[in-house]
Amino acid sequence: MQKLMIKKNSDPKRKTKAITITQKTQDKESFTFVKKSFLYKVRKTSQISPKAEAPQIFIRKFFDTKRGVESFRLQVRGCFYINHNRMLLRVNFTHTLNIQILWKSKVFSPKKPVMLAD
DSSP, rough: EEEEEEEEETTTTTTTEEEEEEEEOSSSSEEEEEEEEEEEEEEEEOOSSOOOOOOOOEEEEEEETTTTTEEEEEEEEEEEEEEEEEEEEEEEEEEEEEEEESSSSSSSSOOOOOOOOO
8 A cells, every 4th residue: 555645835935945745655564654855945145156065965774673663864955056037046955855664573674685696
């Protein structure tokens, strides 16, 4: 069984836009929750020649063997610049991927699949 939900939010006063995609999957061995979110904030900038900045990447992995839960979170934060109506705008973004797996059996995770020889 699989459920998918897409949610879009925008606030013109705060100049923000958010998109969230949530997916829930259930099979014989586990429940899986996946959440992807994309957040954008637009601001005016007065910099004449902005420097490109490398995005920041945050990764967190969590295992709880007593409850049978695996969690993974990936977050990327950064910015880029665009021209709109002769104005330079800075767009700050945050992209997040959350994955949570709840194992039904006492075996924490299934055995790794075997790779077939080419």
